[in-house]
Amino acid sequence: MPYGSSGGPVGNSTGGPTGNESFVNEQMFSGPRRVQQRASFENSVVQTLNAWIPHPDDPKRRYFRLEAFEGSLEKWDGVPLVFADRHPDLDLLASNPKAALAQVNGTIVGSFTKPRIEREGHPVMMGAIAIDDPEVLALWEAGELSLSTGFSCMVEGQDVVEVTAPNHILLFREDREKMPKDRGTRIANMQDGSDSVTTNPTPGTGDEPQTTARSFLASLVQSLQTLLAPPEPGTAAESANQNPAPAGGDSETITTDAPPLTEDPEQEDEDMADAEMKQKLETAETALKTRETELANMKEQVATLQQELDALKATNTELQKTVNQVNQERADARFNAVLDKIAPGEKHTEEQKQQLRKQFDEDPYAFMARLPELMVNQSETKQEGKEHEALGNAQEQESPGLFS
Secondary structure (H helix, E strand, O other): OEEEEEEOOOOOOOOOOOHHHHHHHHHHOOOOOOEOOOEEEEEEEEEEOOEEEEEOOEEEEEEEOHHHHHOOHHHHOOEEEEEOOOOOOHHHHHHOHHHHHHHHOOEEEEEEEEEEEEOOOOOEEEEEEEEOOHHHHHHHHOOOEEEEEEEEEEEEOOEEEEEEEEEEEEEEEOOOOOOOOEOOOEOOOEOOOOOOEEOOOOOOOOOOOEOOHHHHHHHHHHHHHHHHOOOOOOOHHHHHHHOOOOOOOOHHHHHHHOOOOOOOHHHHHHHHHHHHHHHHHHHHHHHHHHHHHHHHHHHHHHHHHHHHHHHHHHHHHHHHHHHHHHHHHHHHHHHHHHHOOOOHHHOOOHHHHHHHHHHHHHOHHHHHHHHHHHHHHHHHHHHOOOOOOOOOOHHHHHOOOOOO
């Protein structure tokens, strides 16, 4: 069955390619140049595994087994990144990409490579997301870019047991209406060199020196400071300032008079520290998201167990009522059997019966010890009003009969 599980970052990613550098380079360089607008996010999480994920078209959730994705890793390598508001038709995208993209007003903006399974903390499927579209990169910078996997799979009950055909990964702009369903996914760890510039060849050398926009600006500022600094009396610089070049000179004139472009060691150290700190923050955020997903799953499991416990308690209560009823009926039957043997004079009134029942329930052994006495009284009562013939001797005549 086709499946799309919306997921991605929640808008808290930072860093990324800097648009200002590209703008400055466009303004400052003349002649042939190449501004690259491509970024590779090497440690992106595209799917949380061993987790319940809501289905986009079904109120029932699906459980994404790790084994289902582990067996399809090679098939995920190279799937396209589709930038649109919704998933394209999977079958149509495979057979006629142009028509499928036209239906959702989408475009191919990169690819997903290097798929792998990470089990630390909570299992996820990760890989490299390479984006070559400036608009999509701007959304990532703004923390508004989310992703969703699109694939065909086999389902047993509510479990995804096999991914048969990975199809694409949807990149979409997240807002209040379109929120990710898999909250453990994220686009993270952009590699350096995503925004670089090639300068003009240096005349007469045959070399093509390359520099980042930041180092170029630093060198340019240093050159301007040198040109604008007050000259010492009698120097060539003073003579040059007294006869300034006409306005409108191009950048080559400024570059020729400036000292050679050099990297600032302190700035390089700061950049490395910033990059290291960003990577640590992204790693920590990824771990936090994983823990949050794991905690949410645990809360769901606790809620399910609580429901089962409540059901067991209700069943136990009903069983206890049944047991109590059976025990009461047995006790009543035993007491009624004993009550039939007691003399009517001992059980004439309802109050007498209640008193006998109380004695029977509180101490049945003591009550049974008294039973012969109560039965004798019953026998004597039964003989009242009957006549008996003499049996031949005075002793027997004086003794009342015990049996009729």
